[in-house]
Amino acid sequence: MKTDRHALIGGIVLLTAIPALLLWQSSNSSKGTGPGYSKYNVDQFVNTHNIYFHKGEAAALDIFCDYALDRDRNYAYTATWIEYVAAKCGECADVHAARGRMYAAMGNREMTRREFEAARAAVRDEEELQRMEKIMERYGKWTDAGSGQ
Amino acid sequence: MDRRRFWSIGTILVAALIVVLSAIGDAGGYVHMESTAFLRVYNDTSRPVWKIVCDPLVTDWNAYQARELSYLVDCLDARLIYACARHGMVHFYSLSAMAILLLCVSIQQYFLERDFPKLPPYLCSLFSLAFAAAPSCRGFVFFRSAKPLTALAATAVSFAAWRLFLRRERKSAGRMTWILLGSALFLAPLADRQGAFLTACFAGFCGVALTAAAFGAVRKRFDITDCAMRKLYAAGMLGGGAVLFGAVYNMRIAPALIRAFNGYDPSFEYQNIGGGGIFNFVDGGLFLLDNLGFFFLHAYNAVAFTGGLLFLIVWIWFWAVRVRKEPRQAPAALLSAGCVAAMLLCANLMSFRHPLMLRNDVLHGAYFMPMLAVLVFLAALAAECAKSKRFDRVLAGVLILSLATAALEPYIPHAPFEDHQKLFKDTSPLVRKAMKDSSLDPNRLPIPYSSLKLVEHFRSTQKR
Numbered sequence: 001m002k003t004d005r006h007a008l009i010g011g012i013v014l015l016t017a018i019p020a021l022l023l024w025q026s027s028n029s030s031k032g033t034g035p036g037y038s039k040y041n042v043d044q045f046v047n048t049h050n051i052y053f054h055k056g057e058a059a060a061l062d063i064f065c066d067y068a069l070d071r072d073r074n075y076a077y078t079a080t081w082i083e084y085v086a087a088k089c090g091e092c093a094d095v096h097a098a099r100g101r102m103y104a105a106m107g108n109r110e111m112t113r114r115e116f117e118a119a120r121a122a123v124r125d126e127e128e129l130q131r132m133e134k135i136m137e138r139y140g141k142w143t144d145a146g147s148g149q
Numbered sequence: 150m151d152r153r154r155f156w157s158i159g160t161i162l163v164a165a166l167i168v169v170l171s172a173i174g175d176a177g178g179y180v181h182m183e184s185t186a187f188l189r190v191y192n193d194t195s196r197p198v199w200k201i202v203c204d205p206l207v208t209d210w211n212a213y214q215a216r217e218l219s220y221l222v223d224c225l226d227a228r229l230i231y232a233c234a235r236h237g238m239v240h241f242y243s244l245s246a247m248a249i250l251l252l253c254v255s256i257q258q259y260f261l262e263r264d265f266p267k268l269p270p271y272l273c274s275l276f277s278l279a280f281a282a283a284p285s286c287r288g289f290v291f292f293r294s295a296k297p298l299t300a301l302a303a304t305a306v307s308f309a310a311w312r313l314f315l316r317r318e319r320k321s322a323g324r325m326t327w328i329l330l331g332s333a334l335f336l337a338p339l340a341d342r343q344g345a346f347l348t349a350c351f352a353g354f355c356g357v358a359l360t361a362a363a364f365g366a367v368r369k370r371f372d373i374t375d376c377a378m379r380k381l382y383a384a385g386m387l388g389g390g391a392v393l394f395g396a397v398y399n400m401r402i403a404p405a406l407i408r409a410f411n412g413y414d415p416s417f418e419y420q421n422i423g424g425g426g427i428f429n430f431v432d433g434g435l436f437l438l439d440n441l442g443f444f445f446l447h448a449y450n451a452v453a454f455t456g457g458l459l460f461l462i463v464w465i466w467f468w469a470v471r472v473r474k475e476p477r478q479a480p481a482a483l484l485s486a487g488c489v490a491a492m493l494l495c496a497n498l499m500s501f502r503h504p505l506m507l508r509n510d511v512l513h514g515a516y517f518m519p520m521l522a523v524l525v526f527l528a529a530l531a532a533e534c535a536k537s538k539r540f541d542r543v544l545a546g547v548l549i550l551s552l553a554t555a556a557l558e559p560y561i562p563h564a565p566f567e568d569h570q571k572l573f574k575d576t577s578p579l580v581r582k583a584m585k586d587s588s589l590d591p592n593r594l595p596i597p598y599s600s601l602k603l604v605e606h607f608r609s610t611q612k613r
Contacts, residue, residue: 004363010382011360014389018349018356021396025420028400032213032416034206040186041210046598047182054572068598076592077601084595 042067053085058094061085062135065098069105078102093122097135104139112139156270157258163274164254164281168247171287178241178290179577182570183210185599188291189606191227198224200410203403213415215399217406218339219295226291235611239581246289249297253304254281257525260308264315265533272532272541275548276525282555283444285517296515298340300522303347305333307526310351313384317377331387338395342420343495343519345395350491352388354484359385371477419502426501433497435507440517441524445547447554449509449563461489464531471534478534485527492520509566572597580604587611 046067052060061082068078079102086095100115116136123129172178180188190207202220205213209220226243233240254277261273280286286300309330316323334351337344359381361367368378399420407415435454442448442456468482499516500507506516532544554561568574576596583591583604591604 002365004365004368004378007359007378007382008363010385011356011358011363014352014356014385015360017389018353018392021392022349025396025399026422028417029421030414030417032211032414032418034211034411034413034416036206036211036416038207040190040207040599043186043599043602044182047185050597051569051572054575072592074592076590077598080593080595 050081053081053088056085056088058085058089058092059131061094061098065101069101072105075102075106078105091118091122093119093124093128093132096122097132100136101139153262153270153273156274157262160258160274160277161251161255164277165251167278167281167287168250168289172242172247172289175242175289177239177577177581179570179574180241180580180600180603181290181292182573182597182599184241184291185573185597185603187223188227188230188603191224192231192606192610194610199406203406203410205407205415206411206413211416212419213403213407213417214342214420215403216295216339216341216344217403218336219293219298219341222294222298223291226294230291231607231610234584234607237585239584241291241577241581242289243291243294245294246291246297249294249301250281250286253286253301253522256301256304256308260312261529264308264312265529267533267536268529269538269541272545272548273529275545275552276529279444279548279551279555280521280525282552283518283521284447284513284555284558285440285444285515285521288515293515295341296343296518299337299344299347299519302333302337302340302344303519303522304526305329306337306347306351307523309333310384311526311530313380317380318374320376327383327387330384331391334387334391335394338391338398341519343499345392345399346491346495346498347519348388348391348395350488352385352392353491354487355381355385355388357487358480371480422498422502426498427494429497429501430493432500432504432507433493433495436496436500436512436516437493437520439512440520443513444517444521445551445554447551447558447561449566464489467531467535475534481530481534485530488523488527492523495520508569510568510570573600576600584608 046064049060049064049067053064064081065078068081069075072078078098082095082098082102085098089095096115096119100112100119103109103111103115116139119132119136120129123132187208190204191201193201198221201208202217202224205211208223209216222245226245229244230241257277257280258273261268261276265273286297309326312326313323313330316326334348337347362371362373362378362381367373373381404415407413438457438461439450439453440457441460442453442458445460446453446456448456464485468485472479472482505511506514528544532541535541576594577600579594579596580600580603583589583594583596584607587608591601594601596604
């Protein structure tokens with residue numbers, strides 16, 4: 001029986017064309033022209049912090065507040081999660097600082113001051129105190145009685 | 150009704166029962182972390198369906214993979230979830246995942262009944278039931294249809310190709326089998342990158358077969374007639390055409406559609422794995438062997454890996470013995486080895502691209518489903534070639550073990566591992582409640598932010 005040249009050529013064409021086509025596809029490293037993210041990515045980012053709370057990591061409250069306070073219409077959602085963390089981790093410095101930030105967003109100066117003071121009182125070590133001071137720094141006008149609104 | 154048909158229909162019904170029981174066990178399912186976004190995306194009635202489907206920025210987190218067919222199926226699933234919720238039946242099931250699993254089982258039974266005459270009916274049933282009960286196939290929570298669709302294509306390609314091989318000498322075209330094979334090969338690349346890989350593997354195997362059969366000595370040795378050669382040409386052309394179509398679709402057609410409908414070019418960064426992925430044998434081997442062991446034992450970590458390794462060694466030993474006894478079975482042994490090598494390569498690339506899939510809470514999910522679909526075919530092929538009652542009984546015993554461990558899985562002790570969906574699983578009853586009861590303020594529920602947005606979006610669609 002003779003060698004079937006058509007079959008041989010067909011087989012070799014297939015065996016070379018397939019890797020070539022795969023290489024062609026993997027050679028494209030274009031980053032595209034889209035924005036790269038959408039509003040849904042932001043929601044997922046906030047979700048990540050919800051997951052931290054679920055695990056009992058109260059320190060995530062600060063970044064959570066950065067995002068949630070801008071988007072929360074009546075602060076009920078932020079309050080729900082702060083109280084969730086409080087129930088899980090206790091009245092720690094992070095919980096008080098987050099409550100203070102929420103009250104500041106609501107415009108409640110007196111409660112902001114009280115919560116920030118409570119945050120200072122609840123710190124466990126110098127490192128945590130530095131972290132709290134850094135958070136509260138942004139709200140100077142709310143904690144310093146008598147200064148402007 | 151003859152005995153085999155009775156077994157086939159009975160198997161499909163029992164598989165349907167497994168689907169129903171799994172769904173009942175899931176108690177409405179949970180809303181997956183990413184699905185909180187996808188449900189909103191696919192139910193965005195302000196945009197036509199084709200614009201949503203051709204927008205990987207929101208359907209795939211900008212990780213363009215040219216799998217628009219699966220987005221279309223996801224869109225149908227998501228709309229059905231909203232429609233059911235509007236009628237007070239709030240759930241997060243993917244109807245397509247259930248339907249595809251039953252379709253896979255039906256295709257398996259159809260071909261096992263007709264093309265594997267030496268196999269006892271109970272063994273054919275066990276193949277499908279162990280497949281249906283496998284954790285990688287029982288994920289009925291709405292997420293993505295990409296892997297189930299690829300598993301369906303893998304089932305159709307394996308069994309249809311086997312039928313064409315068996316009927317290689319017949320003059321009749323076997324048109325329906327060709328149509329099934331062709332549609333599976335051409336649709337698989339539109340379902341998932343694993344589907345594109347499946348098509349490439351099929352065409353590659355045809356290339357190897359054509360090259361080998363080109364030599365007169367090989368044709369004489371295996372009695373390959375002109376009719377069989379013509380069918381092999383046709384299969385090779387079909388496979389090659391499907392690979393070419395998949396590549397052109399990925400590189401040109403889908404980007405053009407995305408540009409036309411949504412005004413941007415997709416990013417190819419996620420697809421561009423680089424050569425390093427090919428040699429990612431440690432992770433790929435771990436994925437494959439762990440899943441193999443988990444399928445039989447439902448055990449984790451070292452036990453699963455060892456079980457998988459043991460199974461692979463037995464498989465290699467089986468084929469070595471078979472080929473020594475009957476050298477004409479060498480092509481079947483080579484096909485089995487080729488399929489396992491292709492699975493390993495696929496696992497290497499997947500785990501290189503997405504290392505998180507090696508976490509215990511992700512590892513045994515749908516990523517393995519298309520491979521399991523091919524393994525069902527390979528197991529049937531091994532049993533058919535063995536022609537031994539003892540082998541059938543041993544294989545049946547192993548499959549019964551898989552079914553038993555699947556049923557007893559919650560009671561099998563294992564070291565605890567972190568479930569990254571835990572919060573979403575825990576809070577899904579609250580989300581369902583908020584979707585059902587519009588008087589409930591979702592802002593006062595400790596649910597993840599994207600779940601809150603989902604409830605708000607669902608309510609906004611109800612008002613329209």
